[in-house]
Every structure is written in C-alpha cells, then in structure tokens.
Amino acid sequence: MGAQHHRGLSEQGADTAIDQACRMLRLPTIRSQFSDLADAASREQMSYKGFLAELLLAECDDRARRRSERRIKAAAFPREKSLRAFDFDAATINTLATCEWVRKGKPLCLIGDSGTGKSHPLIALGTEAAMKGYRVRYTLATKLVNELVEAADERLLTKTIARYRRVDLLCTDELGSMELDRRGAELLFQVLTEREEKNSVAIASNESFGGWTKTFTDPWLCTAIVDRPSFDAAIIETGTDSYRLAHTKARAGQVVTL
Structure with a gap:
C-alpha cells in the first residue's frame, strides 16, 4: 500500500x-x-x-x-520492600541507592541481632539495583546451600554456580542462623569465590564476622569465607534505633565497630 x-x-x-x-x-x-x-x-x-x-x-x-x-520478579524477593519506607539517614540512602557498589562489584554486609530489620534494606537495595538495570537474585543462605548440595549430588553443580555467577547482585539472607557441615560451607565458599571482585554479594547475618564460627565450624574455612564478603565492603550494623554505615578494607577476623 x-x-x-x-x-x-x-x-x-x-x-x-x-x-x-x-x-x-x-x-x-x-x-x-x-x-x-x-x-x-x-x-x-x-x-x-x-x-x-x-x-x-x-x-x-x-x-x-x-x-x-x-x-524484580526474577530476583525472587519474598515480599516488596522500598527504601522510601525505611528509617535510614539521608546520607546512607544516597550512598547505597546509587548502586555504585553494585557497579563496582563490591560487597555489602548487614549485621545485627534477629528482629532488627536486616531483611528490609537487603530486599529494598536489591529492588533498587533491579530497577537500575542490574540482574539480582535473592535467596536464604540455607536454601542456597541446600540447592548447591543437591546440584552436586546430581552433577549439576557447575551449571548451578554459573547461574548464580551471572547475576550482578546476589542477596543472601539469614546467614549465621544455621550450622553448616564442611561440604555445605565449601560449596558456599565456591559461590562467593566465583563472585569476588566481579559481581556484588549482599549478606544479611545475625552474627558479626567473629561469630561466623558458629556457622562455619572449620576455622580455616571460616576465615576464608569471612575474607570474601568483608574485604572492601560496606558494612551496615542494624540496631533497634538506627542504621549506621561504614566501609572497611579489613581482612578476615577483624570486626568493624560502628
């Protein structure tokens, strides 16, 4: 025509x-x-x-x-959370909401007792990253480890780790709430190592780095695992009244005091 x-x-x-x-x-x-x-x-x-x-x-x-x-749907968040509904000081919001740390492949650690609201900023920051174009995946630490163990049993470990490697930000919630055997700890270590200085990982834990020995009972492995997410990380310590942000280049075994 x-x-x-x-x-x-x-x-x-x-x-x-x-x-x-x-x-x-x-x-x-x-x-x-x-x-x-x-x-x-x-x-x-x-x-x-x-x-x-x-x-x-x-x-x-x-x-x-x-x-x-x-x-956001692909990230598999368990519920919707927004930074706008979060009691955070403006400087911290501006620092993290830019997702510059995700662009640079830097880690983020949220440390605090149970019930102090670590999952909220973890999900909200993951959502912010997804909205800015980054590929994000949320998982409970126990679920991730179980998935890795099952994949190893079915000879699908390489494929499973590759799937987690492809995301720009891996949000791992409730680390420290369980004790891992050596095999589970080694598999988690493998995922974290694959991501080091390439893609970001954000971890929420109810234990400070020094308390991760309860989860990773092997001393050498615990030191090695703490070393990955804690180096050059943004550390948020959650409390009942406030959320404070710090940065560290500390290596394993050194806990940040905020």
Missing part, C-alpha cells in the same frame, strides 16, 4: 491501521494510548514531531518499567 492510499483513511480506518501496526511492531503502550495522546496533542496544538515524540517516549518509559518489573 502506497503513502497516497493511507491519506484517504477515515478516522475509524486510521484507528484500525494504528492498532494493527502496533500489534505487528509490538508497541502495546502506543496501541493503548494513541487515541488519548492524539486528543491531547490536538488540544495543545502540538507539532507533528512533538506528537511523535510523546508517543515514542510513552512506549520507552513503559518498556523500561516492564523490564524493571521482570528483573
């Missing part, structure tokens, strides 16, 4: 043609909004270029939103 033929389209014919073209080109937002945007453009005496820009920007914005929603 030539351009001359399209000029003769009726209003109804134009609507049908736009609808069909949007389906073919996979432009769902323009398809659903073009009529309202056309009416607004007419009222505001918008130029053709201005109207076209409005249509395309609406599609781009919605596509970005849908991508964010897919990344």
Whole structure:
C-alpha cells in the first residue's frame, strides 16, 4: 500500500491501521494510548514531531518499567520492600541507592541481632539495583546451600554456580542462623569465590564476622569465607534505633565497630 492510499483513511480506518501496526511492531503502550495522546496533542496544538515524540517516549518509559518489573520478579524477593519506607539517614540512602557498589562489584554486609530489620534494606537495595538495570537474585543462605548440595549430588553443580555467577547482585539472607557441615560451607565458599571482585554479594547475618564460627565450624574455612564478603565492603550494623554505615578494607577476623 502506497503513502497516497493511507491519506484517504477515515478516522475509524486510521484507528484500525494504528492498532494493527502496533500489534505487528509490538508497541502495546502506543496501541493503548494513541487515541488519548492524539486528543491531547490536538488540544495543545502540538507539532507533528512533538506528537511523535510523546508517543515514542510513552512506549520507552513503559518498556523500561516492564523490564524493571521482570528483573524484580526474577530476583525472587519474598515480599516488596522500598527504601522510601525505611528509617535510614539521608546520607546512607544516597550512598547505597546509587548502586555504585553494585557497579563496582563490591560487597555489602548487614549485621545485627534477629528482629532488627536486616531483611528490609537487603530486599529494598536489591529492588533498587533491579530497577537500575542490574540482574539480582535473592535467596536464604540455607536454601542456597541446600540447592548447591543437591546440584552436586546430581552433577549439576557447575551449571548451578554459573547461574548464580551471572547475576550482578546476589542477596543472601539469614546467614549465621544455621550450622553448616564442611561440604555445605565449601560449596558456599565456591559461590562467593566465583563472585569476588566481579559481581556484588549482599549478606544479611545475625552474627558479626567473629561469630561466623558458629556457622562455619572449620576455622580455616571460616576465615576464608569471612575474607570474601568483608574485604572492601560496606558494612551496615542494624540496631533497634538506627542504621549506621561504614566501609572497611579489613581482612578476615577483624570486626568493624560502628
């Protein structure tokens, strides 16, 4: 069909043609909004270029939103949490919400007693990273270790570790709430080692680094595992009244006092 033929389209014919073209080109937002945007453009005496820009920007914005929603869904967070609903000082929010630490592949550790709200910032910061375009995965430490053990039994360990390696941020919750045997600890160590200085890991634990011996009972392995997430990390210590942020380049065995 030539351009001359399209000029003769009726209003109804134009609507049908736009609808069909949007389906073919996979432009769902323009398809659903073009009529309202056309009416607004007419009222505001918008130029053709201005109207076209409005249509395309609406599609781009919605596509970005849908991508964010897919990344958040893929992260498998157990519930929705937002930084806006979190009692955090502004400087700390600004520091972490930029997700610069994720871009640089740096670790984040949230340390505090049970019930002091570590999961909230872990999920909220993971959500923020997903919204900024990073691939994120949330998992309980026990679930991760069980998955690794099962994968090793079924000779799928390489594939499973590779899947976790591909994400930009691995959020590991409730570390320190269980005791791991040597095999489970070694598998977790392998995942952390694969990510070191390449991709970020965020860990929430109810034990300070010095207390990780309760989880990793082998002294050498405990030292090696603490060494991974704690080096050059952002450390958040949660309390009942406040959340404080610090940075450290400390190696294993040195606990940050905030």
